[in-house]
Amino acid sequence: MIVFKYSSIAVLALLLASCGQATKETQNSTQVAIENVTTQNPEIKTLTDIALSGHHGYNITRSLTTEIGARPAGSANEAKARKWAEAKFSELGFKNIKTEIFTVEGWERGLESAQIISPSTQNLFVTALGGSVATPKGGIQAPVVYFKDFESLKTAPEGGLDGKIVYISGKMKRARDGAGYGIANMKRRNGASEASKRGALAVLIRSVGTDSHRFPHTGQMRYAPDLKKIPIGAISAPDADQLDRIFTSGKDVVIKLELGAHSTGDKISGNVMGEIVGTDHPEDIILIGAHLDSWDLGTGAIDDGAGVGIVMGAAQVLMQSGLKPKRTIRVVLFGSEEIGLKGGFAYAKAHKFTDLDRHVLATESDFGAGKIYGLQTGKGEVNQAAIRAFASEFKFLGIDLIEGESTGGPDIIPLDAEGVPTIRLNQDGIDYFDLHHTPDDTFDKIDPDDMAQNVAAYASLIWLASESSSKFKDK
Numbered sequence: 395m396i397v398f399k400y401s402s403i404a405v406l407a408l409l410l411a412s413c414g415q416a417t418k419e420t421q422n423s424t425q426v427a428i429e430n431v432t433t434q435n436p437e438i439k440t441l442t443d444i445a446l447s448g449h450h451g452y453n454i455t456r457s458l459t460t461e462i463g464a465r466p467a468g469s470a471n472e473a474k475a476r477k478w479a480e481a482k483f484s485e486l487g488f489k490n491i492k493t494e495i496f497t498v499e500g501w502e503r504g505l506e507s508a509q510i511i512s513p514s515t516q517n518l519f520v521t522a523l524g525g526s527v528a529t530p531k532g533g534i535q536a537p538v539v540y541f542k543d544f545e546s547l548k549t550a551p552e553g554g555l556d557g558k559i560v561y562i563s564g565k566m567k568r569a570r571d572g573a574g575y576g577i578a579n580m581k582r583r584n585g586a587s588e589a590s591k592r593g594a595l596a597v598l599i600r601s602v603g604t605d606s607h608r609f610p611h612t613g614q615m616r617y618a619p620d621l622k623k624i625p626i627g628a629i630s631a632p633d634a635d636q637l638d639r640i641f642t643s644g645k646d647v648v649i650k651l652e653l654g655a656h657s658t659g660d661k662i663s664g665n666v667m668g669e670i671v672g673t674d675h676p677e678d679i680i681l682i683g684a685h686l687d688s689w690d691l692g693t694g695a696i697d698d699g700a701g702v703g704i705v706m707g708a709a710q711v712l713m714q715s716g717l718k719p720k721r722t723i724r725v726v727l728f729g730s731e732e733i734g735l736k737g738g739f740a741y742a743k744a745h746k747f748t749d750l751d752r753h754v755l756a757t758e759s760d761f762g763a764g765k766i767y768g769l770q771t772g773k774g775e776v777n778q779a780a781i782r783a784f785a786s787e788f789k790f791l792g793i794d795l796i797e798g799e800s801t802g803g804p805d806i807i808p809l810d811a812e813g814v815p816t817i818r819l820n821q822d823g824i825d826y827f828d829l830h831h832t833p834d835d836t837f838d839k840i841d842p843d844d845m846a847q848n849v850a851a852y853a854s855l856i857w858l859a860s861e862s863s864s865k866f867k868d869k
């Protein structure tokens with residue numbers, strides 16, 4: 395039963411995984427401006443004053459990204475980050491600090507290079523997609539077949555690409571809510587399998603990103619079962635533009651591609667959590683999460699060091715305020731989100747028969763460090779009525795109500811599937827995909843004032859959810 399339920403949401407999980415905004419949930423949503431609010435709940439004023447005058451989240455993110463750096467799923471650095479998290483929870487005064495481990499398949503990038511051999515010799519900036527196999531030693535040199543987007547490859551006849559390298563172009567649209575990600579990501583997720591089905595040797599894609607820098611974007615890919623695994627890499631946007639121009643000229647293109655990517659076998663990953671124990675209803679859990687792992691190219695600052703700082707910082711602000719929440723606030727730092735929401739699934743499995751039914755509300759911060767503009771409701775009338783009632787308290791932070799059905803963030807999808815009520819604080823991600831999964835995902839990109847606004851919003855949310863008598867659930 396559990397297996398079936400998980401596999402049935404796998405497609406959705408694939409669409410939303412790896413730190414993109416949950417695009418599906420924003421498609422049918424409406425932003426509602428909150429008007430005529432002149433007074434603020436005194437507790438919320440206390441919390442937002444503390445958050446906005448401090449650097450709680452910013453300092454936590456600085457510590458994680460500076461002291462540990464990149465934290466690939468299952469790596470030694472991810473293990474160090476779990477130790478860092480346990481120590482940070484303890485230093486900040488959290489209770490019930492706990493790490494729950496699980497096993498993932500490790501993967502390393504190895505050396506990588508790509509070069510146009512014909513019509514003229516030119517280097518390309520390439521990076522392997524997570525999970526890709528290697529090329530044979532010495533690389534693959536082959537003629538290239540151009541596809542303008544993933545859809546054209548998918549609808550191409552089977553066979554016909556024997557001995558070829560497939561190149562999939564197609565630009566991603568820039569949007570505040572990351573709405574272009576789901577579609578652009580299809581070639582990253584499924585490009586290798588669709589090309590393999592047609593006999594290709596290897597695949598290159600235009601990076602899934604919105605920048606014009608010469609950094610390629612990595613991100614997890616998947617092999618369909620029963621198909622030959624072929625290597626897949628992404629090239630930077632300017633390199634993709636260059637290839638597009640060459641193909642437009644009608645000339646034949648030959649590329650040499652070498653990727654050293656390989657599996658490193660079973661590795662330990664884990665979720666780390668800490669709590670502020672509720673006074674009146676300690677059994678009721680309000681979960682705010684982020685993910686501790688990152689890709690290897692940058693230092694995982696916007697993805698998702700920022701989220702780690704925001705949720706830990708928000709709980710820190712609540713502790714500093716002296717306010718005592720009635721319900722328990724549980725901060726969960728998920729492991730191995732990037733390779734398929736492994737931490738989210740492991741958490742749902744580990745808590746299913748213990749306290750999952752006592753989770754009253756769950757959300758994750760995983761869309762960078764940009765300001766929050768929207769408070770998005772979850773599913774069902776009770777949830778939506780309760781969140782609507784909170785909305786006026788967010789007006790002072792420049793946050794409007796978003797009516798829609800959120801799933802709470804990537805690692806919350808498995809909890810949502812088990813019926814845990816969710817909410818989402820929507821961040822401005824207009825430049826998120828300029829940096830996402832590139833070497834440019836570093837701490838200097840984070841604005842401390844924007845981080846403080848995020849921390850203030852999460853601190854307000856956990857307080858309001860703790861004080862509310864709502865169960866956020868229709869039944």
Ligand SMILES: [Zn+2]
Pocket residue numbers: 412413414685697698731760761
């Ligand atoms: Zn992320």
